[in-house]
Amino acid sequence: MRRILVTGALGQIGSELVPALRERYGNENVVASDIRMPTGQDGADGPFEYVDCQRLHQIEVVLRRYDIDTIYHLAAVLSAVAETKPMVAWDVNMGSVYQVVEAARQHGCAVFHPSSIGAFGPTTPRDHTPQDTIQRPTTMYGITKVAAELLCDYYASRFRVDTRGVRLPGLVSYVAPPGGGTTDYAVAIFHEAVRHRHYTCYLRADSTLDFMYMPDAVRAMIEIMEADPGRLTHRNAYNITAMSATPASLTAAIRKYIPDFVIDYDIDPARQAIADSWPNSLDDSLARLDWDWAPRFDLDAMTADMLENIARRTKTARWGGGGRYAD
Numbered sequence: 001m002r003r004i005l006v007t008g009a010l011g012q013i014g015s016e017l018v019p020a021l022r023e024r025y026g027n028e029n030v031v032a033s034d035i036r037m038p039t040g041q042d043g044a045d046g047p048f049e050y051v052d053c054q055r056l057h058q059i060e061v062v063l064r065r066y067d068i069d070t071i072y073h074l075a076a077v078l079s080a081v082a083e084t085k086p087m088v089a090w091d092v093n094m095g096s097v098y099q100v101v102e103a104a105r106q107h108g109c110a111v112f113h114p115s116s117i118g119a120f121g122p123t124t125p126r127d128h129t130p131q132d133t134i135q136r137p138t139t140m141y142g143i144t145k146v147a148a149e150l151l152c153d154y155y156a157s158r159f160r161v162d163t164r165g166v167r168l169p170g171l172v173s174y175v176a177p178p179g180g181g182t183t184d185y186a187v188a189i190f191h192e193a194v195r196h197r198h199y200t201c202y203l204r205a206d207s208t209l210d211f212m213y214m215p216d217a218v219r220a221m222i223e224i225m226e227a228d229p230g231r232l233t234h235r236n237a238y239n240i241t242a243m244s245a246t247p248a249s250l251t252a253a254i255r256k257y258i259p260d261f262v263i264d265y266d267i268d269p270a271r272q273a274i275a276d277s278w279p280n281s282l283d284d285s286l287a288r289l290d291w292d293w294a295p296r297f298d299l300d301a302m303t304a305d306m307l308e309n310i311a312r313r314t315k316t317a318r319w320g321g322g323g324r325y326a327d
């Protein structure tokens with residue numbers, strides 16, 4: 001039975017990964033941690049520890065206390081926030097990864113660490129971006145992601161630490177609010193459609209990026225850690241994706257359910273520049289080959305599920321028969 005520590009557990013990914021891991025491995029076998037303390041029901045179903053991942057001692061205390069053998073390291077400063085606080089992003093994103101893999105080396109733990117489409121840059125092939133290609137990001141977030149990929153590879157080859165990871169596209173979730181990423185518009189647009197039937201987008205209507213619904217992303221994180229290591233030709237940073245979308249195509253998908261939804265645009269030059277430096281689409285064929293990766297949600301399925309769950313959770317919308325909002 002695995003004994004798992006999740007860092008950054010109160011963030012967008014952790015909010016859904018922790019419950020999924022606890023359902024699979026048992027509540028007491030999954031320790032959630034963060035530099036914030038939980039409120040309400042957060043962390044109520046299992047152990048929670050305050051952990052600053054830039055401090056090796058704090059990580060080691062929890063590893064010993066719970067006999068941890070696997071770490072999901074999620075703590076990070078995301079792309080848009082990282083551009084406003086680049087030195088903080090470097091300290092958090094790189095300092096914490098180093099402390100986690102070093103703790104894993106000393107205590108014999110496996111490590112999952114997510115990379116991102118942000119690890120690519122404007123000179124990367126933009127369409128069907130290969131698994132192995134040019135990586136010259138122009139953002140601090142991207143720089144830390146490339147450096148973390150290399151650091152995890154180093155610990156795997158030099159010290160035989162079982163490090164694994166995926167390059168995540170933009171993630172869409174109804175559970176947690178946006179956390180400061182460039183692709184967060186793809187979360188906000190659904191919430192605003194349900195609440196106000198109007199959204200002002202900070203990216204151009206034709207800005208193409210890859211996305212994934214959070215249930216698929218969570219499943220990918222679990223599946224790669226359970227994969228047969230003998231099949232893994234890469235230890236870290238597998239490309240994975242589910243769909244390519246633009247603000248315009250998301251709007252069209254939403255209008256199938258909310259016909260009077262209106263979108264307008266107020267472009268944020270900083271976030272637009274970040275989006276323009278990232279690929280339009282990823283080639284995830286190696287993940288499909290090495291560990292049988294396959295998404296279950298396409299754009300239409302994700303849209304229907306997002307709208308239904310947001311309406312249910314907010315209790316502000318009237319969900320009518322046939323999958324449409326009632327007038």
